[in-house]
Amino acid sequence: MTNNSIMIAIILALIAGGVGYVIGSMLRKKSSEALLANAEDLAAKMIEDAKRQTEVMAMEAAIQAKDAVYQAKEELEKQFEQETRDKKRDLQALEKRLQQKEENLDKKTNLFDQRDTEFLKREQSLAAREQVLSTKEQAQVQKEEQIDQLVTEQRARLEQISGMTSAEAKKVLMDAMEDEAKLDAAKIIKAMEEEARETADKKSKEILALAIQRYAGEYVAERSVSVVTLPSDEMKGRIIGREGRNIRALEAATGIDLIIDDTPEAVILSGFNPVRREVAKLSLQKLIADGRIHPGRIEEVVAKSQEEIDQAMKEAGDQAAFDLGVHGIHPEILKLIGRLKYRTSYSQNVYQHSLEVAFLCGIMAAELGINVKQAKRAGLLHDLGKAVDHEIEGSHAVIGADIAKKYGESPKIVHAIMAHHEDEKPASVLAVLVQAADALSGARPGARREMMETYVKRLDDLERIATSFDGVVNSFAIQAGREIRVMVSSDLVSDDRALLLAKDIAKKIENEMTYPGQIKVNVIRETRATEYAR
Numbered sequence: 001m002t003n004n005s006i007m008i009a010i011i012l013a014l015i016a017g018g019v020g021y022v023i024g025s026m027l028r029k030k031s032s033e034a035l036l037a038n039a040e041d042l043a044a045k046m047i048e049d050a051k052r053q054t055e056v057m058a059m060e061a062a063i064q065a066k067d068a069v070y071q072a073k074e075e076l077e078k079q080f081e082q083e084t085r086d087k088k089r090d091l092q093a094l095e096k097r098l099q100q101k102e103e104n105l106d107k108k109t110n111l112f113d114q115r116d117t118e119f120l121k122r123e124q125s126l127a128a129r130e131q132v133l134s135t136k137e138q139a140q141v142q143k144e145e146q147i148d149q150l151v152t153e154q155r156a157r158l159e160q161i162s163g164m165t166s167a168e169a170k171k172v173l174m175d176a177m178e179d180e181a182k183l184d185a186a187k188i189i190k191a192m193e194e195e196a197r198e199t200a201d202k203k204s205k206e207i208l209a210l211a212i213q214r215y216a217g218e219y220v221a222e223r224s225v226s227v228v229t230l231p232s233d234e235m236k237g238r239i240i241g242r243e244g245r246n247i248r249a250l251e252a253a254t255g256i257d258l259i260i261d262d263t264p265e266a267v268i269l270s271g272f273n274p275v276r277r278e279v280a281k282l283s284l285q286k287l288i289a290d291g292r293i294h295p296g297r298i299e300e301v302v303a304k305s306q307e308e309i310d311q312a313m314k315e316a317g318d319q320a321a322f323d324l325g326v327h328g329i330h331p332e333i334l335k336l337i338g339r340l341k342y343r344t345s346y347s348q349n350v351y352q353h354s355l356e357v358a359f360l361c362g363i364m365a366a367e368l369g370i371n372v373k374q375a376k377r378a379g380l381l382h383d384l385g386k387a388v389d390h391e392i393e394g395s396h397a398v399i400g401a402d403i404a405k406k407y408g409e410s411p412k413i414v415h416a417i418m419a420h421h422e423d424e425k426p427a428s429v430l431a432v433l434v435q436a437a438d439a440l441s442g443a444r445p446g447a448r449r450e451m452m453e454t455y456v457k458r459l460d461d462l463e464r465i466a467t468s469f470d471g472v473v474n475s476f477a478i479q480a481g482r483e484i485r486v487m488v489s490s491d492l493v494s495d496d497r498a499l500l501l502a503k504d505i506a507k508k509i510e511n512e513m514t515y516p517g518q519i520k521v522n523v524i525r526e527t528r529a530t531e532y533a534r
Contacts, residue, residue: 006057013050226269226281230288236260238293239267239284249295253302254280274342279305313338316351324358326377330407336387343386350386353441357382360437368429375433378416381409382434385417397421439518458515465508466521469501483520484509490527498523 159165230236240247240260247258255276259268267284271277282305287293290301317334321327329337341351358379365375385392385400392399401418418424419431426432459477462484466475471492476485486505488498502523509519 226277228267228284230265249298256280316341324376333407339387354383356441357437361433378413378434382417382420395423397423485522488525498525
């Protein structure tokens with residue numbers, strides 16, 4: 001029992017005694033003397049009980065304090081013994097490590113002693129070798145002096161015999177070696193050039209063939225007329241109108257001729273401007289569907305159709321850029337690209353042609369390892385000038401390059417547009433790619449539609465121009481007029497003259513003929529030696 005418990009018991013006892021005393025006093029005053037005596041006896045007994053309890057609690061507290069002291073002593077002894085054992089174990093481990101280190105140091109000392117002995121032996125051996133080498137060097141110097149003396153004597157004898165000094169003989173030898181080296185270098189260069197030419201030609205053909213195989217474009221031949229289907233022949237009269245005022249209003253608003261003949265349930269729209277023809281076709285279809293056909297309504301419908309066609313052209317330009325994955329093109333350029341949808345060249349749709357050239361450029365650029373997006377961009381914009389070439393004078397390549405430059409295209413793209421028809425000499429791989437892709441797209445069978453008479457006339461003109469030059473024996477137009485082979489007389493035309501003749505024929509073809517793409521001129525000169533063995 002703790003000191004606090006003892007104090008509480010004492011206090012309780014005192015309180016109880018006080019309470020008893022008070023009660024006794026009160027009882028003495030209020031009760032008889034007998035009751036007062038009983039109260040005093042009861043208080044005395046309570047005080048005795050409190051004293052006995054207090055003594056018992058004090059004894060218990062003392063016993064508990066002795067137990068706590070004994071337990072603390074035992075714990076301290078156990079902790080001391082554990083620490084003693086740990087320190088002893090650490091000391092033993094440290095002593096063991098020190099012994100191992102001493103053993104290692106002894107081993108290292110013995111190893112160093114052995115090495116010192118070996119180094120001394122090696123030093124003695126090296127000293128002996130140095131003496132031997134010194135002797136040999138002295139002998140070598142003497143031999144070199146003798147050799148130099150013999151060479152000098154031999155050179156003097158050779159100069160006397162040949163009549164030339166050593167410098168002159170060296171010059172003659174160097175000249176001969178230089179000529180021989182030049183000859184060998186020329187042979188190597190020629191072989192390398194031939195190999196490079198063959199490799200480049202083979203590689204370029206592979207790339208072009210791959211581009212053609214990987215892209216399959218469809219072409220629908222454009223025509224200069226459009227046909228609008230009518231619900232009945234009665235509609236023809238309504239289109240013509242009273243005294244022809246409706247048809248005149250429609251022709252005046254669209255700029256397209258309307259041909260109404262005996263063709264059942266059909267009206268023909270004739271005109272060379274595909275945009276106007278499309279506006280007229282759309283307007284006529286709307287008027288037929290609406291049923292209200294009069295000059296005021298015609299002008300209103302034509303104006304609305306024009307707006308729809310403009311919007312369609314803008315959407316076509318945006319779609320082309322999206323399909324090719326080229327971004328950042330100026331909106332005005334995209335409008336012109338969409339306008340190419342209604343433009344044809346040799347009956348080939350220029351919009352589809354531009355998309356095809358862009359795809360072909362991308363395929364070939366990927367094979368050559370150059371920027372694919374830049375190649376597609378140049379291919380898409382290469383015929384940009386054809387959208388406005390009927391409004392601006394000049395070559396469509398030059399017009400397109402000026403437009404591209406105006407709207408912030410890079411110099412590489414501008415140059416590729418300018419050079420794709422040799423208006424500017426190609427000075428980059430990108431420009432050559434656009435040229436090749438343009439030729440592939442235009443020269444594919446079925447890409448462009450020509451009249452049979454025009455085709456035959458072009459072949460005749462090619463052969464006529466080639467045979468008009470002196471020394472030409474015969475000429476043959478091949479590959480659908482894409483190539484002309486000219487056979488010349490070896491007696492009248494030399495090799496150098498053959499090169500000039502090819503350039504003259506090509507220049508005359510450019511000046512006198514109109515044709516799509518390009519025409520290759522091959523001048524063939526052959527010398528044959530014939531003899532008979534009898």
